[in-house]
Amino acid sequence: MTDRPERDALRPRLSGGLTVEVIETSALGDRSYVASDGEVAVVVDPQRDIDRVLAAAGRLGGRIGLVLETHVHNDYVSGGLELSRLTGADYGVSAKDDPPFPHRALDDGDIIDVSPRLRIRAVATPGHTFHHLSYVLEGSEGPVGVFTGGSLLYGTTGRTDLLGEHHSEELARHQHTSVRKLGDLLPDGAHIWPTHGFGSFCSASPAEGDASTIGEQKSANPAFTLAEHEFVEQTLAGLDAYPAYYAHMGVRNIAGPEPLDLRAPTHADPEELRRRLDGGEWVVDLRSRKAFVKSHLAGTVSLGLDGPMVTWLGWMIDWGAPLTLLGETADEVAEAQRELARIGIDRLAAAATGTPDELAADRAQLTSIPxxxxxxxxxxxxxxxxxxxxxxxxxxxxxxxxxxxxxxxxxxxxxxxxxxxxxxxxxxxxxxxxxxxxxxxxxxxxxxxxxxxxxxxxxxxxxxxxxxxxxxxxxxxxxxxxxx
CATH class of the missing domain: 3.40.250.10 (Rhodanese-like domain)
Incomplete structure (x- = not known):
């Protein structure tokens, strides 16, 4: 899998017997979190493939009692609604978003007592979006950290132009205020757990590091070290293009995503592959580029699983266009299918496995690139x-x-x-x-x-x-x- 396996460094044990496990989705540059006291767990910003979340909660020994969204995500389809349906957990979202599905509406300052040893405090932190919330994790000894979504990231902040360039300056000002609000509210030793910033285009600039605290960010993050006008100027100057598929994510998340379906796609034989290639359809070769340049079917597109395949394919493909995947093994196709489902590409036209020699209907289809x-x-x-x-x-x-x-x-x-x-x-x-x-x-x-x-x-x-x-x-x- 392209997502890194859980490591001890990604499962810090905190004061009061609390544990936070990180679930990385490295292909998209995002993280989800499971916090537990050993009996009850809270999930923050879950990806659509919730089997990983359920497995993490099982490892921590707690039933899922609460699912939270920091904001309506623009870079992936959320698994929060389905996770709430399956587990019976409350689904907490910003009251201002007012989605049409059952949810627990949260406002600034709301407190949720998940268990006698685990409490969540909602904090309004607009900037990445207007209705963005961060969630302070409190144990028996007080605040231990904060889930910051697309607000305070490691060495940077979430980008402020996803709701339209005409809002980007206003949201950048909000972002500066929100970060400093968290700095005033929390002790310097409090952990920060952002959703974005690990390669995600939701980040205003590349994030720095793999873990951090409020105190460390106060000396390193531009939102703390720069005056508001300087921060706004720097943030807006650094914004570049973001993936085209973002336009579809927020709409789908606010409407309520349907359950994930990862059944294997229809198998394509060599003749069908040739027909699809001759028709100009997207046929994506999932092998490494080094393997691709040596031999591939003419007309296929190189987007290997060893890189950010899902981001670039989602950015370039016409939404809804037929898509066929080629992998060396069924596991490669299944991995790519999972990654694509995270951004809402659910229905593949077909898939095939094997070497280019095995997939060619005619050897004249085989080609290479110097x-x-x-x-x-x-x-x-x-x-x-x-x-x-x-x-x-x-x-x-x-x-x-x-x-x-x-x-x-x-x-x-x-x-x-x-x-x-x-x-x-x-x-x-x-x-x-x-x-x-x-x-x-x-x-x-x-x-x-x-x-x-x-x-x-x-x-x-x-x-x-x-x-x-x-x-x-x-x-x-x-x-x-x-x-x-």
Whole structure:
């Protein structure tokens, strides 16, 4: 599985006999939490695949008595409603959200006595959304930590533009106030347990660290260290694009998601795969990019399970378009299916397992993509290639680059990029492939994962491509001319 297994470091034992277990969803950059006193458990921001939550509660020895949402999530479909239905637990959400399903409406200052040793205090912390709540976990000796959702993160805060850019400045001001409210309310030793910030695009900037306290954040988090106007300016300046599928998540969560169905998709034989590929459908190869470039079915898209497949696929695919998954094993397909269900892609057109040789209806379908490094690109520059058209091959095998395509985000490109590179972020490649100049395209990103996806999309569109499977950090040392 791509989600990290539970570790002792992710299950801190707290004062008063309380335990908090972290359930990581690393593919989306989020965390859910189960807090227990050994008899009763509280679940905060559960993902849609609630079997992981039930297993965690079982390990901690407590029945689930309360399920809480910090906010209406924009980056995943919540499992809170279904978990509440299955366990009979109260489902606590902001009273201001007023969803149509049964729930416990919570306001600022509300206290829930879950057990004699476990209490939850709701704290209004608008910023990430207008109705955002944080939840202080209190034991017999007082507050021990706070579940901060998309408010106070490790070294940063949740982004403030998900409800529309016209609200982003107002919400950034709220975010600054909310974080300081938590700092005034809680002791410096109180743990913070955010939902976002581990690679999630819900974070305003990359989070720092794996654990933290209120006191540590007071000296490191811009929401504490900067004045309001400075914080707002920095927050708004750092916002970049976020996944297109976010538009569907909040609507689905507020309406009440249906139960998860992870039954195996319909099996596709080689002839059906060929028909789907010939029809221009999305057929995604889940193998690593290194395996993909060596051999794959022409027209398939490289989005390996060894990277954030679900984020990029959810960002690029037309919502509701037929989707077929290809894996080496049934377990790989099942893992991808679970990840996709977390963002509401429930119904797969088909799936198939095996090697490209086994999945091809005709050997003419098999193809490959040349691979280069930034050292190769530097050699191409030295020989007159890249951007100018018609340079010589760098080693007798690689076709010379006519175009260098950078598929990183706008902020990454703005920081530094290859001289004369064309910039099209990965999430825009399918719409803007026609803007890429003619000739052989050498494509790169920050590490190779996004570039492999882009290369496969361009190859599907009939372009000649070379994948630069290398870290961008190596470009300058290799001698590639850069500019910013």
């Amino acid at each position: 691979v280069a490094t930034f050292t190769d690109l530097a050699a191409a520059f030295d020989s007159g290639g890249s951007g100018g058209g018609g340079g010589s091959a760098t080693d007798g095998e690689l076709p010379a680059p006519d175009v260098v395509l950078d598929v990183r985000t706008r902020s990454e490109f703005g920081d530094s990029h290859v001289r004369s590179a064309v910039h099209v972020p990965l999430y825009e490649v399918t719409q803007r492939a026609g803007e890429v100049p003619h000739g052989t395209v050498w494509v790169h990103c920050g590490s190779g994962y996004r570039a492999a996806a882009a290369a496969s999309l361009l190859a599907r569109a009939g372009r000649d491509v070379v994948l630069i499977d290398d870290s961008f950090d190596n470009a300058a040392e290799a001698g590639v001319p850069l500019e910013s």
